[in-house]
Amino acid sequence: MEKPESAKPLLSLKLDGTEVPAVEASAADMEVAAGMDVAAGRTSFSEFYASSYQAMLALAVMLLGDRALAEDVTQDAFVGAHRQWARIENPTAYLRRSIANGATSQHRRRFRDRRRPSPREESSALEADEMFDALSTLVPRQRAALVLRYWFDLSDAQIAEVLQVRTGTVASLIHRGLQELRKVVKP
Known part of the structure; x- marks a missing residue:
């Protein structure tokens, strides 16, 4: 998988010993986050990760307001998606739900006593x-x-x-x- 010249790695994810680099979100990547679903059989996990990571991170940042927590929640969501990849029918919806659930859990932890x-x-x-x-x-x-x-x-x-x-x-x-x-x- 070749990265576009304008893409800069922001964060990498290691799955099964393979490092998968993240790339800057493009307009096409944002369309993925906005609901243009990618069928699990049409793309590999690595390609899906590379094309949707930034858009999913943006969702997590908006939900949490904290980039570090958002990166953690996003990475956890992608790890979960990788584990379930063969069974996921709609990867975009799965990740949005996973990120929303992760953000809710973070809010509970952060604001329990606040x-x-x-x-x-x-x-x-x-x-x-x-x-x-x-x-x-x-x-x-x-x-x-x-x-x-x-x-x-x-x-x-x-x-x-x-x-x-x-x-x-x-x-x-x-x-x-x-x-x-x-x-x-x-x-």
């Missing part, structure tokens, strides 16, 4: 860090639903599949999440 941060009084134009702060005030499922909807343009049905909830629950999570964000982000 109180919710108080809302910011002043924020006319949110910068990226401020957006992560605002998102961190949400419960993990609301945050996941909003990230999947507004950053990855997934439909209610796709979000429901990733979060393993009903589509009506997705609509409710998004509605309540937006209400909470409006309280935190006042004009």
